[in-house]
Amino acid sequence: MSKTLLVGLDAACWNYLNPLLEAGKMPALQRLIESGTWGTMQSTMPPWTPTAWASIITGKNPGKHGIFDMMWRRPGTYEFTPTNAKARMGTPFWKRLDEAGVRVGMVNAPFTYPCDPLNGFIVCGFGTPNSASDVTYPREVHQWIEQEFGHYEPAVEPQFLRTASPSEIFKVEREHQARQVQIALEMANRYEVEVLAINLMFTDHANHKMPEMEQVQAAYVQADKDVDALIQGFQPDNVMLISDHGSNRLQGNFLLNEWLRDQGYYVQAENVSSDRSAALNWVLVKWLQTHNGWSGPQEIILRRLARESLLKLPNGVQERFWDKIDAVIPFAREHVLLSDEPDYSRTKVFPGSIYSGLLYFNLVDREPQGIMSAQERHALASEIAEKLLEVKEPETGEPLFSNVYTAKDIYTGPAIEYAPDLIIDSYDKGWNIQATKYVPTSEQTTNRYFVDLRGHRDFGWHSRDGIFVFSGSAFNVGPASTEGHVMDIPATLLHLNGVPIPEDYDGRVLTELFTSELSQQPVQYQPGDVEASISTDEAYSTEEAEELMSHLRALGYLD
Numbered sequence: 001m002s003k004t005l006l007v008g009l010d011a012a013c014w015n016y017l018n019p020l021l022e023a024g025k026m027p028a029l030q031r032l033i034e035s036g037t038w039g040t041m042q043s044t045m046p047p048w049t050p051t052a053w054a055s056i057i058t059g060k061n062p063g064k065h066g067i068f069d070m071m072w073r074r075p076g077t078y079e080f081t082p083t084n085a086k087a088r089m090g091t092p093f094w095k096r097l098d099e100a101g102v103r104v105g106m107v108n109a110p111f112t113y114p115c116d117p118l119n120g121f122i123v124c125g126f127g128t129p130n131s132a133s134d135v136t137y138p139r140e141v142h143q144w145i146e147q148e149f150g151h152y153e154p155a156v157e158p159q160f161l162r163t164a165s166p167s168e169i170f171k172v173e174r175e176h177q178a179r180q181v182q183i184a185l186e187m188a189n190r191y192e193v194e195v196l197a198i199n200l201m202f203t204d205h206a207n208h209k210m211p212e213m214e215q216v217q218a219a220y221v222q223a224d225k226d227v228d229a230l231i232q233g234f235q236p237d238n239v240m241l242i243s244d245h246g247s248n249r250l251q252g253n254f255l256l257n258e259w260l261r262d263q264g265y266y267v268q269a270e271n272v273s274s275d276r277s278a279a280l281n282w283v284l285v286k287w288l289q290t291h292n293g294w295s296g297p298q299e300i301i302l303r304r305l306a307r308e309s310l311l312k313l314p315n316g317v318q319e320r321f322w323d324k325i326d327a328v329i330p331f332a333r334e335h336v337l338l339s340d341e342p343d344y345s346r347t348k349v350f351p352g353s354i355y356s357g358l359l360y361f362n363l364v365d366r367e368p369q370g371i372m373s374a375q376e377r378h379a380l381a382s383e384i385a386e387k388l389l390e391v392k393e394p395e396t397g398e399p400l401f402s403n404v405y406t407a408k409d410i411y412t413g414p415a416i417e418y419a420p421d422l423i424i425d426s427y428d429k430g431w432n433i434q435a436t437k438y439v440p441t442s443e444q445t446t447n448r449y450f451v452d453l454r455g456h457r458d459f460g461w462h463s464r465d466g467i468f469v470f471s472g473s474a475f476n477v478g479p480a481s482t483e484g485h486v487m488d489i490p491a492t493l494l495h496l497n498g499v500p501i502p503e504d505y506d507g508r509v510l511t512e513l514f515t516s517e518l519s520q521q522p523v524q525y526q527p528g529d530v531e532a533s534i535s536t537d538e539a540y541s542t543e544e545a546e547e548l549m550s551h552l553r554a555l556g557y558l559d
């Protein structure tokens with residue numbers, strides 16, 4: 001029996017790894033590189049964990065698996081709910097291996113909840129509600145975990161990630177990951193798996209949550225120890241170390257909604273009165289305390305008075321008052337009066353989840369309150385793309401976006417009808433897209449589209465360039481001559497295990513990476529999936545969906 005270890009080093013890229021390798025701080029990775037073949041692994045567009053992992057799991061492009069974003073859009077609605085395994089179309093690679101009699105163990109692969117039965121085992125990963133009770137298959141794995149470690153949470157508590165200091169986060173994430181490694185090794189042994197796949201996510205979380213690069217590097221050094229433990233414990237014949245996407249440090253955010261609004265594509269709905277009152281209070285605190293020097297009980301009384309009366313004043317008076325406030329707190333008026341939700345009856349284009357840079361057209365025949373005809377689609381796509389490509393980075397004056405794609409440019413397959421209409425590639429620069437309105441603060445007064453990171457708790461973002469290092473008896477030694485794509489991972493893994501490749505895979509077997517003996521073995525094929533329609537089932541209860549939203553927020557994926 002030949003054993004393969006597939007390790008995901010989430011968000012790893014050569015830019016981050018090279019200095020650590022040169023300093024001798026990642027000895028396990030260094031050994032894999034010296035004894036194997038390595039290169040760049042292109043991610044999906046967008047290079048997001050759910051989209052990229054759906055391609056790793058199914059071997060297909062997003063136009064076939066249907067996962068485009070952290071949030072999944074319920075077809076025919078404006079509702080976005082956290083992505084889950086049920087929304088994914090396509091047979092996962094572990095089922096293909098399982099059917100061929102290869103035993104697989106999966107630990108912490110993102111968006112595997114709810115989990116499928118198989119002969120090996122699954123411990124569901126990122127995207128599993130911490131309150132869920134069925135987080136493993138078979139259930140006895142969960143029982144063993146709880147006996148051994150107490151209550152098991154698939155992910156570090158979101159509230160903790162939001163409030164804890166970087167050093168506290170480091171300690172808890174390190175322990176969490178070490179536990180997952182222990183679980184993987186114990187279960188791999190118990191179920192005698194031939195393929196053990198595990199995703200180590202601390203490297204990604206560190207990039208998002210740690211303000212200093214040294215702290216991010218510490219997470220990589222830790223991951224190297226975990227990789228070493230996995231190799232020592234599992235004793236694989238071959239190791240496939242991969243990342244789902246790369247990383248960038250974040251300089252700031254580009255406020256897409258503000259831009260769309262100024263271009264006339266997007267109309268904000270009015271703020272509901274409770275949000276309005278909170279926003280008004282916040283603006284008045286800034287105005288009275290910071291700009292007019294009021295304090296103590298007098299400020300409180302004046303603020304209450306202003307809060308209660310301002311929005312009831314005749315329009316003309318209100319306008320004059322707002323002009324005064326706007327002069328010192330730019331865009332305060334819009335902040336109070338307008339919400340972050342589109343008014344769909346007047347909006348042509350609206351964004352997907354907050355950070356994704358995905359845009360949907362509000363089409364008459366598709367959306368509940370569509371206002372655009374299908375005929376306008378093509379012209380509008382070109383117009384918006386052209387304008388977006390003219391947006392310049394504030395300091396360098398260079399174009400901010402590398403590309404703007406239509407779904408047809410980059411996706412193929414039946415799920416394309418659920419794809420966003422435009423996909424903005426913002427992954428070469430340190431500025432990320434944030435689809436929210438401008439929130440005025442006293443520090444950010446110059447440019448409404450670009451906000452820096454002051455007051456934020458997110459410090460890193462994704463790039464398209466991930467990595468791979470394949471090492472062991474099956475693989476060549478030396479740098480790879482070609483780049484891989486995340487879709488190639490399952491095809492390569494199946495071929496390595498002598499399992500035919502489904503005909504509908506978009507990824508290919510990276511034959512050039514195998515030793516000459518294996519690379520000459522012809523790639524065998526098997527039938528692909530019967531075309532399935534997209535699921536509209538509820539995988540999560542309302543409480544679970546809320547819990548996941550809060551987790552995604554804590555990680556900085558949602559606002």
Ligand SMILES: [Zn+2]
Pocket residue numbers: 010011048049204244245
């Ligand atoms: Zn990731």
